Amino acid sequence: MVNPQMVMYEEEFNQIQSVVDRLVKDANAKVVFIVDKNGQLIAASGDVDNLDTTSLASLTAGNIAATGGMAKLLKENEFATQFHEGEKANIHIQLVGNRVILVVIFDSKSSLGLVRLRVRKASEELNHIFEALLKKVQEPGADSPFAEITDEDIDNLFND
Amino acid sequence: MSFINYMAREINCKIVYYGPGLCGKTTNLQYIYERTNPDAKGKMISLATETDRTLFFDFLPLALGEIRGFKTRFHLYTVPGQVFYDASRKLILKGVDGVVFVADSQVGRIEANQESVENLRTNLAEQGYSLDKIPYVIQYNKRDLPEIATVEELREMLNPTTVPDFEGVARTGVGVFDTLKAVAKLVLTELRKGGP
Numbered sequence: 576m577v578n579p580q581m582v583m584y585e586e587e588f589n590q591i592q593s594v595v596d597r598l599v600k601d602a603n604a605k606v607v608f609i610v611d612k613n614g615q616l617i618a619a620s621g622d623v624d625n626l627d628t629t630s631l632a633s634l635t636a637g638n639i640a641a642t643g644g645m646a647k648l649l650k651e652n653e654f655a656t657q658f659h660e661g662e663k664a665n666i667h668i669q670l671v672g673n674r675v676i677l678v679v680i681f682d683s684k685s686s687l688g689l690v691r692l693r694v695r696k697a698s699e700e701l702n703h704i705f706e707a708l709l710k711k712v713q714e715p716g717a718d719s720p721f722a723e724i725t726d727e728d729i730d731n732l733f734n735d
Numbered sequence: 736m737s738f739i740n741y742m743a744r745e746i747n748c749k750i751v752y753y754g755p756g757l758c759g760k761t762t763n764l765q766y767i768y769e770r771t772n773p774d775a776k777g778k779m780i781s782l783a784t785e786t787d788r789t790l791f792f793d794f795l796p797l798a799l800g801e802i803r804g805f806k807t808r809f810h811l812y813t814v815p816g817q818v819f820y821d822a823s824r825k826l827i828l829k830g831v832d833g834v835v836f837v838a839d840s841q842v843g844r845i846e847a848n849q850e851s852v853e854n855l856r857t858n859l860a861e862q863g864y865s866l867d868k869i870p871y872v873i874q875y876n877k878r879d880l881p882e883i884a885t886v887e888e889l890r891e892m893l894n895p896t897t898v899p900d901f902e903g904v905a906r907t908g909v910g911v912f913d914t915l916k917a918v919a920k921l922v923l924t925e926l927r928k929g930g931p
Contacts, residue, residue: 581738588742613830614794614810615738615747629777633794633810637782640826641791720739721746721926724802729923732800732807733916 587708595620602693603685610676672702736830745806753855754837755847756816759876762905764795789815825858833870833922840883870921873900874914
């Protein structure tokens with residue numbers, strides 16, 4: 576197995592969600608979300624109803640992947656932070672533990688300095704949670720719920 | 736690398752469409768996008784040049800339905816086919832669960848197909864995957880054009896391990912969903928084994 580499978584359990588999800596919820600408030604952000612490096616959305620908070628988070632997640636991961644590729648060419652390990660400044664909205668992107676990506680979208684109600692400060696603290700917390708999660712996933716006995724699926728289950732998906 | 740979310744009760748898998756430039760990877764995704772129920776799809780994103788050549792990737796999220804109470808979501812990506820975008824292709828293969836190779840059936844593109852399959856094998860190996868082990872299907876596209884190689888010839892050149900293969904005309908949709916279903920089935924079957 577190349578990468579351990581990414582698995583999210585209720586306990587860790589709740590921990591992550593509370594970090595993300597708090598970050599929205601502490602950083603005066605509009606939206607905060609967490610994506611894994613392959614572009615899968617893990618958690619989101621804030622004004623997400625009018626936002627295409629799935630697309631944003633995949634583009635963020637693509638962005639981090641491209642930046643990581645540039646870093647490699649410059650013999651850097653990673654560029655862990657990115658900031659994009661727009662007329663109204665700004666995006667702060669932070670790589671956490673080289674594993675997941677923390678994205679903060681904010682407007683003029685906040686500032687880059689505040690976002691940076693709060694992101695730093697949240698990153699540390701998230702790093703601990705994801706480290707624990709990874710250990711849990713690697714423990715024996717953590718079977719996939721898909722171990723028992725049948726050919727029929729799979730075929731039924733396509734009977735429309 | 737699939738992502739199982741017990742909280743949201745969903746499983747996410749990544750499928751990458753690979754192949755030489757202009758073989759029809761983006762056209763496959765466009766057809767899937769057009770023919771899928773709005774509830775089951777997200778927005779299709781294309782990072783393309785001004786002349787509509789794929790620059791980085793196309794992305795289409797699809798929901799296929801539930802298995803054992805888990806929603807199955809597939810994220811479809813294409814790579815840029817043009818030879819000089821190799822660095823981008825490598826990035827898109829990260830975390831892949833299944834690959835579709837779209838071959839251009841035209842006689843003039845035989846070498847381009849072979850180079851692209853070799854490139855796929857090399858780039859997968861760099862990520863620690865083997866083309867012989869990963870869920871993998873092939874589509875022989877553009878079967879409606881003149882001067883195309885026979886399926887037997889293409890099979891001999893591109894499919895030595897006899898993975899599932901399909902004839903396609905992506906522009907009109909022939910073979911598009913058969914290809915997608917085949918790779919999705921292989922990916923889900925692989926999940927049963929606890930891979931990839």
